[in-house]
Amino acid sequence: xxxxxxxxxxxxxxxxxxxxxxxxxxxxTRSGQSVFxxxxxxxxxxxxxxxxxxxxxxxxxxxxxLSLQGPSGENDNHYSCKVDINxxxxxxxxxxxxxxxxxxxxxVFWDLKSAKFNGETEPGxxxxxxxxxxEEVVLLVGDLKKDAYMRTGCRPSLIDPILVSRREHLxxxxxxxxxxxxxxxxxxxEISIECRNRHTCGTSTPNGGDPExxxxxxxxxxxxxxQLQWKFRGNECIYVNKLGVEVYWDVHDWLFSPxxxxxxxxxxxxxxxxxxxxxxxxxxxxSSEGISTDESSDYCLFVYAWKME
Numbered sequence: 348x349x350x351x352x353x354x355x356x357x358x359x360x361x362x363x364x365x366x367x368x369x370x371x372x373x374x375x376t377r378s379g380q381s382v383f384x385x386x387x388x389x390x391x392x393x394x395x396x397x398x399x400x401x402x403x404x405x406x407x408x409x410x411x412x413l414s415l416q417g418p419s420g421e422n423d424n425h426y427s428c429k430v431d432i433n434x435x436x437x438x439x440x441x442x443x444x445x446x447x448x449x450x451x452x453x454x455v456f457w458d459l460k461s462a463k464f465n466g467e468t469e470p471g472x473x474x475x476x477x478x479x480x481x482e483e484v485v486l487l488v489g490d491l492k493k494d495a496y497m498r499t500g501c502r503p504s505l506i507d508p509i510l511v512s513r514r515e516h517l518x519x520x521x522x523x524x525x526x527x528x529x530x531x532x533x534x535x536x537e538i539s540i541e542c543r544n545r546h547t548c549g550t551s552t553p554n555g556g557d558p559e560x561x562x563x564x565x566x567x568x569x570x571x572x573x574q575l576q577w578k579f580r581g582n583e584c585i586y587v588n589k590l591g592v593e594v595y596w597d598v599h600d601w602l603f604s605p606x607x608x609x610x611x612x613x614x615x616x617x618x619x620x621x622x623x624x625x626x627x628x629x630x631x632x633x634s635s636e637g638i639s640t641d642e643s644s645d646y647c648l649f650v651y652a653w654k655m656e
Contacts, residue, residue, distance in 0.1 A: 380405035382516040389508035591617035614648040
C-alpha cells in the first residue's frame with residue numbers, strides 16, 4: 348500500500364561557483380531561471396521518504412540539487428547534496444557525498460562528465476545520479492545504469508522508487524513550451540501554453556476581444572478557454588493517446604497582477620474509469636505558494652509559467 352504524503356516543496360537553492368555562497372531560492376522570480384524538479388518516493392533507512400532531484404539554470408550558473416526529506420515529508424530532518432556544473436571545473440562533474448540518516452549512511456554518486464544537455468536545463472543522456480542505502484541503489488536517475496552499478500558496487504533496490512511529481516518553472520512573454528511525461532511510465536509529449544490578450548498577455552486576440560488561452564499537446568489544441576477573465580481558474584478532462592488527463596489551471600495573476608506573474612497548471616493522469624480525478628478540495632489548493640495534491644498519491648505534472656513584461 349502506498350503511503351500518502353504532502354509534497355508541496357519549495358525551490359531548493361542551488362549554489363554558485365565554489366559552493367561557498369548560495370543564492371536565495373526566491374531568485375527564481377528575479378533571474379528568469381529555469382527549474383526542473385522531479386520528486387520520488389522510496390524507502391531509505393527503514394522509512395518512506397521523498398527525494399527531490401532539481402536541475403536549475405540561468406545565465407550565471409547551472410546546478411543540480413538532490414534533497415532528501417524526513418519520514419512522511421517532514422522538513423525537520425532535511426539532507427541535501429548540491430553540485431555546481433561549471434564547465435571550467437571538470438572535477439565537480441563527478442563525485443560522491445555521504446550523510447547519515449537516522450544513523451545509517453546514505454551515499455549520493457553522480458557522473459555528469461559526458462552529460463548531453465543540448466542547451467536544456469536537464470541532461471537528456473550520458474549521465475547518472477544514484478542514491479545508495481543499505482548496499483542498495485534506492486534511486487537511479489539517468490541512462491548510464493551499468494556505470495552507476497559498477498561504481499557503487501551495489502545491487503538495485505527490491506522496491507522501485509515511485510515518481511510522485513514533476514515540477515517545471517518556465518519563463519516567457521506569451522508562450523510557454525516544455526517536453527514532459529503525462530504519465531509515470533509514459534513517453535514525452537510537447538506541451539505548449541499560450542495566452543492572447545492585447546493588454547495583459549502581450550498580444551491581441553484575433554478580433555481584439557476578450558483574452559483567451561490555448562493548451563496544445565504534440566501540436567494538437569486540446570483546451571481552448573475563451574473569456575479568460577471570467578474563467579481564470581478551471582479544469583477540463585482531455586485525452587492523450589487514449590489516456591485521460593485532468594488539467595487544472597489558475598492564471599489569475601497573469602490577468603490581474605503587475606510585474607512578473609505566475610500561472611499554475613496541473614496535468615493529472617486518470618488511471619481508469621474507476622479512478623476519479625482530483626477532488627474539488629484538492630483542486631482548490633492552487634495558491635501563490637504552490638500546488639498540493641495531498642489527496643492523491645499518483646503522478647502529477649506541475650507547470651509554473653512565469654510571464655515577463
